[in-house]
Amino acid sequence: MIKLREVSVTYRGNLVEALKNVTTVIPGNMVSCIMGPNASGKTTMLKAIAQLVDYKGRIEFDGKDAKEMVKTLRRILSYVSTIDVRGLLGVTVLDLLIYSRYPVSEKFLTTMKDIEESVKTAETLNIKHLLHRKVNELSSGELQRVLLASALVRRPEILLLDEPESHLDMRSKIWLSGFLKSISNDATIVLSTHDPYFASLTCDYLILLSQGRLVFSGPREHLLQNPEVLEEVYNTPFTAVKIGGYEVLISVPLES
Numbered sequence: 581m582i583k584l585r586e587v588s589v590t591y592r593g594n595l596v597e598a599l600k601n602v603t604t605v606i607p608g609n610m611v612s613c614i615m616g617p618n619a620s621g622k623t624t625m626l627k628a629i630a631q632l633v634d635y636k637g638r639i640e641f642d643g644k645d646a647k648e649m650v651k652t653l654r655r656i657l658s659y660v661s662t663i664d665v666r667g668l669l670g671v672t673v674l675d676l677l678i679y680s681r682y683p684v685s686e687k688f689l690t691t692m693k694d695i696e697e698s699v700k701t702a703e704t705l706n707i708k709h710l711l712h713r714k715v716n717e718l719s720s721g722e723l724q725r726v727l728l729a730s731a732l733v734r735r736p737e738i739l740l741l742d743e744p745e746s747h748l749d750m751r752s753k754i755w756l757s758g759f760l761k762s763i764s765n766d767a768t769i770v771l772s773t774h775d776p777y778f779a780s781l782t783c784d785y786l787i788l789l790s791q792g793r794l795v796f797s798g799p800r801e802h803l804l805q806n807p808e809v810l811e812e813v814y815n816t817p818f819t820a821v822k823i824g825g826y827e828v829l830i831s832v833p834l835e836s
């Protein structure tokens with residue numbers, strides 16, 4: 581369980597207030613989604629949880645202050661954002677996966693276990709054929725899978741994903757949704773997304789931000805029954821529809 585208590589983040593001195601007094605609880609061993617319009621603070625919230633930005637307030641992992649467990653978090657937490665790796669010129673996918681194991685690797689040098697785990701993870705995510713390709717030459721969708729692999733290769737207990745479904749085609753999105761659900765028994769997963777369909781298909785728990793403030797946090801069913809919460813934040817109509825017996829949220833004009 582991750583607890584945020586009155587967490588605030590500012591940038592550029594105090595000029596930009598990206599997160600304002602956010603208090604919420606993110607359940608363990610589930611998939612949680614952070615939603616909200618552009619610039620509402622989703623990435624900042626993930627980065628605060630990952631201890632990648634300074635914040636006021638308190639973040640706890642299972643009751644322990646995150647600021648006192650930074651070393652442990654390097655081992656048990658993976659944070660993934662597409663933007664961060666675009667500059668990795670010449671690095672192969674296999675290099676990236678092995679490098680990503682560094683915090684959990686047994687020795688300073690690469691071990692056979694690191695290589696085996698990297699190949700195994702690549703197999704699981706159907707990217708074995710990409711292992712010797714250069715990261716900066718991949719398509720955006722290929723890169724998205726590779727990044728997920730780089731996060732999973734160290735078997736994290738906490739997995740933070742910034743817009744993991746972006747750039748994925750529909751079939752891959754559905755695959756990703758099922759995959760994340762299938763591993764959520766063993767990991768606490770928090771992702772940010774712009775896609776209400778993907779969020780309602782994938783997440784057990786939803787968090788909604790608007791202009792840095794928490795507007796809603798609770799089980800997905802609650803938001804499905806009250807889509808007007810989303811409508812107010814996005815200023816656009818949302819509705820819950822049943823597809824194949826599964827209820828999801830979509831955003832479409834209700835009347836023409």
Ligand SMILES: Nc1ncnc2c1ncn2[C@@H]1O[C@H](COP(=O)(O)OP(=O)(O)OP(=O)(O)O)[C@@H](O)[C@H]1O
Pocket residue numbers: 591592596597598616617618619620621622623624625
């Ligand atoms: N490094 C930074 N320096 C200054 N301002 C920043 C920085 N990072 C984010 N911000 C600002 O903080 C606010 C929240 O940004 P953030 O990236 O967290 O939003 P977001 O909800 O993830 O946005 P998007 O959906 O557009 O990706 C925005 O106003 C943004 O301009």
